[in-house]
Amino acid sequence: MxxxxxxxxxxxxxxxxxxxxxxxxxxxxxxxxxxxxxxxxxxxxxxxxxxxxxxxxxxxxxxxxxxxxxxxxxxxxxxxxxxxxxxxxxxxxxxxxxxxxxxxxxxxxxxxxxxxxxxxxxxxxxxxxxxxxxxxxxxxxxxxxxxxxxxxxxxxxxxxxxxxxxxxxxxxxxxxxxxxxxxxxxxxxxxxxxxxxxxxxxxxxxxxxxxxxxxxxxxxxxxxxxxxxxxxxxxxxxxxxxxxxxxxxxxxxxxxxxxxxxxxxxxxxxxxxxxxxxxxxxxxxxxxxxxxxFVNNIKTAEKKVKIAIVGKYFDIGDFTLEDSYVSVIEAIKHASGNKKVVPEIVWMDSKDFEKDENKLQKLNDIDGVIVPGGFGSTGIEGKILVAKYCRENNVPYLGLCLGLQIAVIEFARNVCGLEGSNSTEFDKNTKHPSVCILPDQVEKMKKSQYGGTMRLGGQDVKIVENTIAEKIYGKNLIRERFRHRFEINPELIENLKNKGLVFSGMTPDNKIMQIIELSEHIFFMGSQFHPEFTSRPINPNPLFTKFIESAIKISDSRSL
Structure with a gap:
């Protein structure tokens, strides 16, 4: 029955x-x-x-x-x-x-x-x-x-x-x-x-x-x-x-x-x-x-790596944190488990750095920083300060979606010398837009069409030869998942390239930049896509694996 x-x-x-x-x-x-x-x-x-x-x-x-x-x-x-x-x-x-x-x-x-x-x-x-x-x-x-x-x-x-x-x-x-x-x-x-x-x-x-x-x-x-x-x-x-x-x-x-x-x-x-x-x-x-x-690996791992997640969805209590960024947390666990290390996740509210830049010194004890996706202008300047600190102090940095855009804004301001550069999402009147709305999104926003209208789902990403991204993925065409309305300003790309920012992933038609990296940094990468959505316990996303490997190197260097 x-x-x-x-x-x-x-x-x-x-x-x-x-x-x-x-x-x-x-x-x-x-x-x-x-x-x-x-x-x-x-x-x-x-x-x-x-x-x-x-x-x-x-x-x-x-x-x-x-x-x-x-x-x-x-x-x-x-x-x-x-x-x-x-x-x-x-x-x-x-x-x-x-x-x-x-x-x-x-x-x-x-x-x-x-x-x-x-x-x-x-x-x-x-x-x-x-x-x-x-x-x-x-x-x-x-x-x-x-x-x-x-x-x-x-x-x-x-x-x-x-x-x-x-x-x-x-x-x-x-x-x-x-x-x-x-x-x-x-x-x-x-x-x-x-x-x-x-x-x-x-x-x-x-x-x-x-x-x-x-x-x-x-x-x-x-x-x-x-x-x-x-x-x-x-x-x-x-x-x-x-x-x-x-x-x-x-x-x-x-x-x-x-x-x-x-x-x-x-x-x-x-x-x-x-x-x-x-x-x-x-x-x-x-x-x-x-x-x-895999379960045995995570249960028996002893070595710790300290990973900071610099986010903005902290306003109604700590109990909300894991649900807001659950896939990022799990992707960290997948990569860490397969490397037999224990991730110690440290939550950092980006607004705290806006109030007091001295708090950036907390990053001295961190082995790697992740700036995840998000929307709206709250806490953005704090995230930009974090990206700058990581770039200048050789702290492993992984920017996801918004985190990539944050890294580009910081680079445009402080390396390219474009004072006040910003995303038009946060400052519509910026003189130096480093991030701007995707062309097909303009009309949708005018009509207040928000539900299900972003650039969504799995998309092909072309990987450039002889880049860190190619070494990480081991192939020249990958598929990852996206959820965004804004992109790196195409008019600024040559300027960013000339100053050392590498665009190692893009759409197959070369129109939208989708991965950035700094070749001389221990690990400084950003993806317009969300690699956390394709990470699995048995098969972690390669971008997270490389990030954790870099964090392990930083951790090891502290004990020398």
Whole structure:
């Protein structure tokens, strides 16, 4: 019996996609994205074609217009989507690109249904929330499954069971299950350990499962999130009161390294139990060997490198930092893990340097500096001061998107002698624009067309021969992901070149400069693209790898 629907004894036949739905209860922020990605990871390791969908209940069409401090980082897909950051988690754990179609929002669903009604696609029927909204949700899910010819599709339902916003998505899951689609439900719950009591409590989890039952769904697995591993007493209690077999109550304690989670699942026979639900025979695999090696590297590394991230999205508390720059952090971890070093990340607010330039001396103890992407003029002058310090003091510098533009502005001012040079994004009246808006963006901005209108997604980058970039990438054509409206001013390029700035990457037609470097510096590079979006645990982005190698050299030189 699959949920409240019919079992499908033929679900293991080739071409029949199986669906695994991940829901959450008790509290938000349980890490359903990492859990979904980890389940996908272990299934992929067993040789199955796997992908994942993130359902976001908000009305926004996509994540592109939301503030990073409110919703977290905007993840850019290769096909040009501005999506939820959980898609980045899926890509990192699966090691492959995922389409923008894999992010479904309430806004997209309603927009499509209303558009169909306007086009008479419903043939004059009365269009209603039920059944038409769940039917559109189901159509989108199955579109992904069929397009990719998947064996398994994970579906992460955003929010918490009991929220008004995700009721229609849960209804869509119930209807798919009722129709006989092969489905397994995994419910993630939180087990608190109140200090005053001193023991793990299961009552909130029990109530959460009952709320899920009320919408017609019985979970097959309970994922028990807590500070500590689940003991047998609580496992038995959850099994009895939540109507789940004890072996299907999975311990999911807090971890120092989230990449360890697939291995923890494999050790609890989670994969075998999932496959059994679909009447698929389990076979042991060595598909996790490389993953296990990476995890071992990060757990056993001892040497530290101190990396500063100089950002601007710090205004509502430290708890927002990791979500705002999560892909940059993970890319640092990938490169560091493969080099067997521990990255010590130091957060620096660029506005602090604007108030007091003496604080730049903090960079003396830093082994490498990253200036990530961003928008708006806040904190820009502080970032320019940081770029200048790194250039003059041989501190490894990696500028990402805005970080490249910052480096160019600084170089134009202080090396080319163009006083007051700036980006027209920050100063429309600058006499020496070193960064300007892309030509195709001018009309869009006049019409206030902001959503999904930037230069987005995967683009080819031509690498110039005999440059540091060529040595790093080892080839002359690469593909990276972009999200920007502004570019280096084409009229200033020759002046910058003559003063020593090397343009080592550009569009194949040579029109847009996409990588800069300083050949005499230990590491001073900027990319108009976001290399963090193509970094993976087993295969870190080469630009981050070279940056970490340079940081290790700086760290080693301190001990001489």
């Amino acid at each position: 699959l949920g409240f629907g019919k079992s499908d004894k033929n679900s293991d036949k080739k071409g029949k996609c199986k669906f695994i739905v991940v829901t959450g209860g008790v509290i938000s922020g349980l890490g359903k994205g990492v859990i979904t990605a980890s389940i996908a990871n272990v299934l992929q390791a067993h040789g199955y074609n796997v992908s994942a969908i993130k359902i976001d209940p908000y009305i926004n069409i996509d994540a592109g217009t939301m503030r990073p401090t409110e919703h977290g980082e905007v993840w850019v897909t290769d096909d040009g989507g501005e999506t939820d950051q959980d898609l980045g988690t899926y890509e990192r754990f699966l090691g492959k690109s995922i389409s923008k179609l894999n992010n479904i929002t309430t806004g997209q669903v309603y927009q499509k249904v209303i558009s169909m009604e306007r086009n008479l696609d419903f043939g004059g029927k009365c269009v209603e929330v039920i059944p038409h909204i769940p039917e559109e949700i189901e159509r989108r899910i199955k579109e992904v499954a069929e397009k990719e010819k998947l064996d398994f599709l994970l579906i992460e339902v955003g929010g918490t069971v009991g929220d008004y916003q995700n009721v229609l998505f849960l209804e869509a899951m119930r209807r798919m299950n009722l129709k006989g689609d092969p489905m397994v439900f995994v419910h993630v719950v939180y087990l608190p350990i109140p200090k005053s009591v001193g023991e793990m409590k299961t009552k909130p989890a029990q109530h959460s499962v009952r709320m899920l039952n009320e919408v017609g769904i019985q979970p097959h697995f309970i994922m028990a999130r807590s500070e500590k591993p689940l003991d047998d007493v609580r496992k038995e209690k959850i099994s009895i009161f939540c109507n789940v077999k004890p072996e299907n109550v999975i311990s999911n304690p807090d971890l120092e390294y989230v990449y360890e989670l697939p291995l923890i699942y494999e050790n609890q026979d989670f994969t075998e139990n999932i496959l059994r639900k679909f009447d698929i025979k389990y076979k042991k695999t060595d598909g996790l060997d490389n993953w296990r090696k």
